[in-house]
Amino acid sequence: NAGVTQTPKFRVLKTGQSMTLLCAQDMNHEYMYWYRQDPGMGLRLIHYSVGEGTTAKGEVPDGYNVSRLKKQNFLLGLESAAPSQTSVYFCASSYLGPSNQPQHFGDGTRLSIL
């Protein structure tokens, strides 16, 4: 099992360019999440999804959009990249169950905006 796969692993953009980050999971998880992690900081939630066709805003959603057209995929879009969006982006997924479920993470996309 691959678990959670993120593509691309690295990307450099110019200010104002757009791009989409792809997250794919093969664990049949209902919940998926996008986080950003800046140096010396923990993970901040951007957007999340509780199921196919649903999305919701997290802690820092401005400047980002998401879509979940298929259960296994969660896309994060930057319409007009800004230097403040330089960060490492992590996707995670978790199982919907009666008890607390940990999140399973990909290895991140390192994004630089020049």
Add this chain to the structure above:
Amino acid sequence: EDQVTQSPEALRLQEGESSSLNCSYTVSGLRGLFWYRQDPGKGPEFLFTLYSAGEEKEKERLKATLTKKESFLHITAPKPEDSATYLCAVQAIGDAGKSTFGDGTTLTVKP
């Protein structure tokens, strides 16, 4: 608003020198507290879930404990391979599985 504060920010130990990492939290209703390990260039990897005050979980040299306001990750006789950033996160009741993360403690174990 849920909050998680981890201390210290960084911890340097000699191999075999035991210590503890702290995670203080404020949450409206705790559904679960999670500990993750993150290696450089990698995503966080799940270690433990704690559900209620008084609970303890162990894995090799690591033991996690939980009170009503904080959690500790105790590291006994650490080895260099235990060097990593340790993240604490809380889930609140009714919060769609969302987690609030602390900023982490970076542990370095010198041989």
